[in-house]
Amino acid sequence: MSVDKDTVRRIAKLARLAVPEERLEPMARELNGIFQWVEMLGEVKVEGVPPLTSVVAQKLKWRKDEVTDGGNADALMANAPGGEDHFFTVPKVVE
Amino acid sequence: MKTIKGSSGEWDIVIGMEVHAQVLSNAKLFSGASTAFGAAPNSQVSFVDAGMPGMLPVINEKCIEQAVRTGLGLKARINLRSVFDRKNYFYPDLPSGYQISQYKDPIVGEGEVTIDLKSGESITVGIERLHLEQDAGKSLHDQHPDTSFVDLNRAGVALMEIVTKPHMRSPEEAAAFLKKLRAIVRYLGTCDGNMDEGSMRADVNVSVCRAGGYEKFRADGSFKHLGTRCEIKNVNSVRFIAQAVEYEARRQVEILEEGGTVRQETRLFDARAGETRSMRGKEEAHDYRYFPDPDLLPLELEQAWVDAIAASLPELPDEKRARFIAQGLSPYDASVLVSERELADYYEELAQGVDAKAAANWLNNEILGRLNKAGLAITECPVPAAANNAIIRMTADGTISGKIAKDLLDIVWTEGGDPEAVVETRGLRQVTDTGAIDAAIEVVIAANPGKVEEVKHKPKLAGWFVGQVMRETGGKANPAAVNAALKARLNLPDEG
């Protein structure tokens, strides 16, 4: 795979990362270096090999249906930039 | 033929739905915060729900159980192994920047729901799948010109996403499906189905195609026979579903008949205007970059555990409906009664030991009418089912007449009390004593000599006499006995 600066722009958008215009080309080059290297994985025969869903060989733990958390809006909001009346605030979102 | 008429011919409407039903549980899907509705902002949010650094999800066993229970109610395949995936996108009410959902391996597979239409026809709507996922928080966009406010109380509440196959053909079917689904989850106790509180929301997919296309699709399963579909998001009432589908289908037919093409897009239903509108800014296709959530392991269920849940299911609407029909109710009446579990339960108590049809009629004609007028739900009925049962019994065994029964209901409705006691204290017992009836007849005859003459030529006037005698007895006389006695006394011919 090979990326150009338009692709980098698109991916940055998807990741909500502002990449300055002048960094797009150099970033594309850096990424391409890495992607080229990663291509070697294509050599390996993986038919019939299941993906490793987890290195942990145990069953998913289930929690009891009890209210054990929440109820502390102050602690929740303590680190919030902005915030008003226990609501988080962001620039108006237009639907 | 289920089609709508366009200017150039008939069109099939094809409808599919994705319903998001909030799971009834004390705590959220992956955190221990409460799910109670209506709390102060951000007061029911764990640090896990808020996507704080280092926080991790731990699954709530009750939510798993509720999903399986619902799947069983949908006669669906329960997948003993399913996987949680992250659905990645940015939005202020999605604190982690991803929603934990299920993509390729949902907990429940294919199932079906039967819906009974007014025409008496029953259709089967296929269910594609049901999966568990987190609900998002709530954003308020209309409180301030420049600021949106975010409340995460709802973030992380368990949702069941139920996806149907495109098996609905009309606004009526769509509405009926949603009603039925709502009834099923309420029967099961897995979701309260409160669409106005947002605990059940529907996204409706609508497309149209030339008549005949739908049959072809059902035959070979190929979507190429169907038209381009539009998704109407977040329809929050059964009534709006029908309106939205109606509007959208006609909109699409109009476009196509003018030679245009329907653009695949997401739309909103504007209830006030009764129209669907395109959603601004949602044109970009989302790339959700699904991948299995590495903070969780695959969900594995034991068949024995699933079987235990299956054994504990309450009687579902379809079974109850079949039982009511076997007891003598019409399919339509039975459908109406089972549409709400509370109504069905009320009916059953009311119908104990009396004729089913009589009980259903009483409920429909006397109770539901009064409730509707007063804006009350069956659970708020001032007269307990057992009291109605008593009234029906007393009517059936002749203790009171049909007319007195209605008066009795009025009394008990407004003043309460035990119907049997009221009958005694107010002397409402039906008069069958022939002596009393004869005496009342003599009173009426004596007071109306003219009419006595008339009736000899106009036998139909006998009805007037019956009414008068009934009045004379304070409505308590048995009408059949009055009729018989009058005929004998006035020498009226039998009319059969």
Place this chain on the structure above:
Amino acid sequence: MPGSSSNDLTAMTLAGARDALKARKISSRELTAAFIAAIEAGRGLNAFVTETAEVALLMADASDKRLAAGEAGALEGLPLAIKDLFCTKGTRTTAASKILGDFVPPYESTVTQNLWNAGAVMLGKTNLDEFAMGSSNETSFFGPVVNPWRAKDSNMNLVPGGSSGGSSAAVAADLCLAATGTDTGGSIRQPAAVTGTVGLKPTYGRCSRYGIVAFASSLDQAGPMTKTVRDAAILLASMASVDPKDSTSVDLPVPDYESVLEGGVKGLRVGIPKEYRIEGIPADVAALWDKAADWLKAQGAEIVEVSLPHTKYALPTYYIVAPAEASSNLARYDGVRFGYRAAHPRDITDLYERSRGEGFGAEVQRRILIGTYVLSAGYYDAYYARAQRLRTLIKRDFDAAFETCDVLLTPSTPGPAFGLGAKTSDPLEMYLQDVFTVTVNLAGLPGISVPGGLTESGLPLGLQLIGKAFDEGTLLRAAQAVETAADFRAKPAKWWAA
């Protein structure tokens, strides 16, 4: 010990200090004060992001009370440094990033809570590569950490390894008794190796990840960074626990690791994976590896050659899986609920893009872009899905190898510490630092680095031992044997205490 010099106190091991405290030969306050002074004097190393001297003394005093009352916990009164990736309640936690701003966690990570429950004292939060992404501690928003070690006759600043560079430097420079680190691709073992200290990454799931700023969820694991193998055994025993708050934390009781250390290695089968003998490996690295095999053999171990055929695919596999998971884990850093928020955002998209664009450093951004790309539509199967299959193959390699041996012996790194700025021009060159360590994370196994010797230029080299899942006991026993044979006593000259 009356009249102990500060130096004597800070040079102690965890085990030595523990015994001295128990015997009331020294107090926790003395010990803590000595480290506080050392940290102050050692600011030139930039090993700490936050120093918590006041809190430390309060904790020390409380420990002294408990020690006097005979109620000592396993780590009572022992001053430790905590990698600034562990959320510590009430103490700023940064992940060495601008984007966390002045975030003060309202909660404690399970691992650090375990330490405080055991009576340990917190000296401060150590520096690291931003979001644990790096192998040299050069990507930190708070500036690079300097390795206390310098090459012979040189005063060039060297890197302490990464991402746990602050922790490794602090341990090597006697600024703490021991430290915690995290390891996703080698971030405990590699810095330990280049600073002449011990670094242990336990089996995935042994330590809870709750409250640790997540980098790559299926690879991250907390572990001890110490002066000796015994110290690592002691510290791990307190760090590890069964945690219901982490679904990937394993339901196994924590053994008494210290008690099995002296078991020796007679009859132990030590595997030497042939694929680790890579081309271009420096001669002294290879030589030390061979010497270590001889040491173990001399102590009765059996040396076995094994094969891990998919070794060369491990690094590229890691550089797909880790960035993919990171791209998703780091989506929560958006300026909305905590941390850095860009000034005067035009709209919500601008708020996201600029907060993240201004808040994340270059390496983090690079990895987020890589991760976003490999998960995106059209690429998932060819890259992420394929990489997950390669993980299965890599794990199977280890499973097969462990049929014929009990532990594996490899070099920890392809070379000693390098100069600051020496490898920052090409990301790939930096990534290659983890060539011997990433396999272990991909397979979820435990691994430890033990100082083996010095290069010609006087810089430390480490030896890595890899064990079976949840077999830290055998791993530590073998590591103890290596440590005993290596008899590594060198310490860096204190050039930084001006």
